[in-house]
Amino acid sequence: MTEIEAWRQRRHESSESAFTRLSLLGASPIFRETLRVIERIADVDATVLIQGDTGTGKELAARALHYLSRRREFPFIPVNCGALPDNLLESELFGHERGAFTDAKSSSRGLVAQAEGGTLLLDEVEAMSPRAQVVLLRFLQDHTYRPVGGRQVANSDLRIVASSNIDLEGMVRRGEFRRDLLFRLSILNVTMPPLCERGRDVVLLAEHFLDRFATQYERSRKRLHARSIAWLLSHDWPGNIRELENLMLREFLLADGEVIRIGAAQLADAEADCARIDADETFKSAKARAIAEFEKNYLRHLLTEACGNVSLAARISQKDRSTLNKLVKKHGLASDRFRTGSPRNPR
Ligand SMILES: Nc1ncnc2c1ncn2[C@@H]1O[C@H](COP(=O)(O)OP(=O)(O)OP(=O)(O)O)[C@@H](O)[C@H]1O
Numbered sequence: 001m002t003e004i005e006a007w008r009q010r011r012h013e014s015s016e017s018a019f020t021r022l023s024l025l026g027a028s029p030i031f032r033e034t035l036r037v038i039e040r041i042a043d044v045d046a047t048v049l050i051q052g053d054t055g056t057g058k059e060l061a062a063r064a065l066h067y068l069s070r071r072r073e074f075p076f077i078p079v080n081c082g083a084l085p086d087n088l089l090e091s092e093l094f095g096h097e098r099g100a101f102t103d104a105k106s107s108s109r110g111l112v113a114q115a116e117g118g119t120l121l122l123d124e125v126e127a128m129s130p131r132a133q134v135v136l137l138r139f140l141q142d143h144t145y146r147p148v149g150g151r152q153v154a155n156s157d158l159r160i161v162a163s164s165n166i167d168l169e170g171m172v173r174r175g176e177f178r179r180d181l182l183f184r185l186s187i188l189n190v191t192m193p194p195l196c197e198r199g200r201d202v203v204l205l206a207e208h209f210l211d212r213f214a215t216q217y218e219r220s221r222k223r224l225h226a227r228s229i230a231w232l233l234s235h236d237w238p239g240n241i242r243e244l245e246n247l248m249l250r251e252f253l254l255a256d257g258e259v260i261r262i263g264a265a266q267l268a269d270a271e272a273d274c275a276r277i278d279a280d281e282t283f284k285s286a287k288a289r290a291i292a293e294f295e296k297n298y299l300r301h302l303l304t305e306a307c308g309n310v311s312l313a314a315r316i317s318q319k320d321r322s323t324l325n326k327l328v329k330k331h332g333l334a335s336d337r338f339r340t341g342s343p344r345n346p347r
């Protein structure tokens, strides 16, 4: 192995362990390619724009960029751009001197100074007001700034990473985002793939979350029913990994046994229960039990399909909404247990 190959190998191993430490998990080719890009650009100091749908792991990717860079010993400071008020923008970013404005009882370091030496993540950069965009553009030009009420111009040494879940190019075309700012931000680019394009990563991630919850809640581990796996693979995950994480937490907390049943797995149970007839049971009670079990499992399946939306469930099942509500109550099924985001295949 040549020296450069050995160096590459060492570097790759350190990235692998950083990705694992940050729980940035996934084995699908599309995701591995994203990790390769992160690994390659982590130590380059240029500005990075991370784009991807909601919940795809943009913030984790930004952390990975930071912890793989030479700046890792310095702070990583995330800023939610949507929450920066226009009137306090410069003060939040660049800090202020004592008495700079009415409420400035003491001087304060801004976010840029807090991130000195490290990485400043401009999260949800698409939410920046036109004025904020101008302020940021000016700062990006030479990384100098002046605290509000201060005389001295300060130099900053930090790396800027921005993230957006809206296509900024489209916003530029619609006149909602400055083109010159987009150029400055997107010197390097990372695109987080949606979960539905990541194949079996959904199963790997679901199992990772179940393991994590077992440790966190000090409960026994739970596993996925084979049909739950099929369901996970068929769902389109509009809320991506965050949606999966929330669903797994709810299923983990509510599951009776050690097997997690979602979607078709619940129906499979229903079929099995309905088929079971006790030898000494009367026809009448066996029928009543089978109907009750059928109703309960039909409703579970229906509410899963409709993501807990009773009106939609009523339309799908062609039952009257209030009758359906009564049935849901009778079987002790709270419809909000089934809320996972947007309904699957609404008909
Ligand atoms: N590859 C991954 N492996 C394990 N967990 C992940 C992965 N990517 C994201 N997560 C988890 O999913 C959740 C959402 O991730 P994150 O906050 O980074 O997404 P985001 O793209 O910034 O979301 P948003 O657009 O809503 O801000 C977090 O709890 C995060 O820990």
Ligand SMILES: [Mg+2]
Binding pocket: 058, 059, 123
């Ligand atoms: Mg985020």
